[in-house]
Amino acid sequence: MIRVNENFLKLRAGYLFPEIGRRVRVFKQEHPQARVISMGIGDVTQPLAPAVIEAMHRAVDEMGRRETFRGYDDTGVGYEFLRKAIVDNDFGQRGVSIDLDEVFVSDGTKPDTGNMQEIFGVENVVAVADPVYPVYVDTNVMAGRTGEASDEGQYAGIVYMPATAENGFVPSPPDKPVDMVYLCFPNNPTGSVATKDELAKWVAYAREHKAVIFFDAAYEAYISDPAIPHSIYEIEGAKEVAVEFRSCSKTAGFTGVRCAYSIVPKQLKAYTRDGRAVDVGPIWKRRHCTKFNGVSYITQVGAAAIYSPQGKKQVRQTIDGYMVNAARICEGLTKLGYKVYGGVNAPYIWLQTPKGVGSWQFFDRLLNEVHVVCTPGAGFGPAGEGYVRLTAFGLPENVKEALDRLARL
Numbered sequence: 555m556i557r558v559n560e561n562f563l564k565l566r567a568g569y570l571f572p573e574i575g576r577r578v579r580v581f582k583q584e585h586p587q588a589r590v591i592s593m594g595i596g597d598v599t600q601p602l603a604p605a606v607i608e609a610m611h612r613a614v615d616e617m618g619r620r621e622t623f624r625g626y627d628d629t630g631v632g633y634e635f636l637r638k639a640i641v642d643n644d645f646g647q648r649g650v651s652i653d654l655d656e657v658f659v660s661d662g663t664k665p666d667t668g669n670m671q672e673i674f675g676v677e678n679v680v681a682v683a684d685p686v687y688p689v690y691v692d693t694n695v696m697a698g699r700t701g702e703a704s705d706e707g708q709y710a711g712i713v714y715m716p717a718t719a720e721n722g723f724v725p726s727p728p729d730k731p732v733d734m735v736y737l738c739f740p741n742n743p744t745g746s747v748a749t750k751d752e753l754a755k756w757v758a759y760a761r762e763h764k765a766v767i768f769f770d771a772a773y774e775a776y777i778s779d780p781a782i783p784h785s786i787y788e789i790e791g792a793k794e795v796a797v798e799f800r801s802c803s804k805t806a807g808f809t810g811v812r813c814a815y816s817i818v819p820k821q822l823k824a825y826t827r828d829g830r831a832v833d834v835g836p837i838w839k840r841r842h843c844t845k846f847n848g849v850s851y852i853t854q855v856g857a858a859a860i861y862s863p864q865g866k867k868q869v870r871q872t873i874d875g876y877m878v879n880a881a882r883i884c885e886g887l888t889k890l891g892y893k894v895y896g897g898v899n900a901p902y903i904w905l906q907t908p909k910g911v912g913s914w915q916f917f918d919r920l921l922n923e924v925h926v927v928c929t930p931g932a933g934f935g936p937a938g939e940g941y942v943r944l945t946a947f948g949l950p951e952n953v954k955e956a957l958d959r960l961a962r963l
Contacts (some may be wrong), residue, residue: 561698566707570688570933571595574917581921591956593883593944594927596742596902598807600875602856603868606806609859613852624851630843632659632815636854639861640815644800650787656819656835658842659849659857661812663772663801668693669845670768670797670816671734673837674824678733681713683725685743685934685941687770690736706936716937717744723895723904724748727759735760737786738770740777743934743943744904745896747782753789760795764825766834767796772814775805775873777899793819797834804901804947806860806869813849813857876901879953880946886957901946904931913939924959 574594582590601607616622627633637657645652660666668689671680676698682690691712694700701710708714713732715725723746724739737756739748760767767786774784786792798817802808818838823831849857859865880897887894893906905928907916913930920926920942929945931938948956 559696561696561700564695564700564702564709565692566703570929573933574927574929577918577921578927581925585925588925590921590925590927591948591952591959592927593948593953593956594929596804596945596947597809598804598876598947599949600807600872602807602811603860603865603872605862605865605868606856606859609862610852610856613855617852627848627851627854630846630848631655631839632657632849633851633854633858636858637815639858643861643866645785645787648784648788650785652787652817653820656817657815658818658838659813659815659854660842660846661814661849662803663770663799663814663816664689666799666814666816667736667768667770669841670799670838671697671699673834673841674734674766679711679713679731680734680736681715681728681732682736682935683717683738683741684708684714684936685717685931685938686736687738687742688934690768691935694734707932708936714935714937717741717746718937719895719906722746724752727756731763731765733763733765735765735767736770737767738772740773740900741896741902742770742773742900743902743929743931743938744941745898745900745902746904747777747779747899749781750783750789753783753786753792757786757789757792757795761791764823765795766822766824767792769796769798771798772801773804773900773902774800775869776877776901778877779899782899787817787819793821795822797822802857802860805873806857806865807872808853808857811853811856813853875950876946879948879950882950882953883944883946883957887960890961897946903944903946905942905944907931907940907942913942916942919963920960924956924963926956926959 637654641652680694703709717723717725723744769786786796801814818835822834824834883903884897895904897903913932917930928942931941
């Protein structure tokens, strides 16, 4: 008889964002006249940059001519023109040397961070910040690296590292060895950033314990402080212990187009049970090319246009607009007496709920009383209880109206 992967049965309830969507749909059905403003799920609202649209139109025309038609990307890891643009612009301009064959183009950071764990043994011990982006935890539950979840929502076998206001929402390395560490900076959900000294501690920890760091840098384009690193590879020795993930989704509005990439350095090693060191890059390439047929040519052409002079200018204008929203949200909520974090080097605002009001309770209150959607912090882990996440990706006029509504609470 066919058997189910019972690890999936360990997962608690539904995935966070579909549950938010379900509650919002129910509310809209019951209140069809209400105009709901979403500041919850981190989807963007501004259109693709004109330079990207123009490039994609040209690519579509190429696909309509036999002599320029493209089928499969025969490298399986992304066209060279895009990988070179990534290497030169995202890393070379910050003094970081990355080889073309260390770049793997994909359809999203979410699948990359979820899939990367597949190439590592299930006996590895995983460490995550708490609160944390749910994909990091859920995919390791699915793989069988955990036990059951506690009543508080923490899975046996995972090392949870509290990220709190007291430590600036930047966890310190644990006091015991772990094998796989997930770090996200600028952070989703808290909006915190890590300094070079803080990241250097993590790199030193990973080198000492022969661990690997999965570094999610999907929001690095929002960093404005010149002292904050955009890449973990700005830290000496990080290429020996870290995989980095980046995305065009929040940088250039590709949430509906899908393009991202991961960096797997040649120096990165993992180990067999008998202690033999093996290169991680070729293993990831084998997995990537076996299970994925690549990002479409049209999409990759559009992604490359982000790095053109016009593309850079246009994308920056969009990011700056979102960060104006972030500043407005932080200022407005602070004036209303709320305690807020983030929103300076990240498009997320981490709002502390009123005393005695839980995350989901505050979510329901905002939805029902002022028709504004947030994301309950408890959905990101037990340490997220007592907070909600707001995003700066809304339209400016909606951000203003949402703040006016919140003032009436």
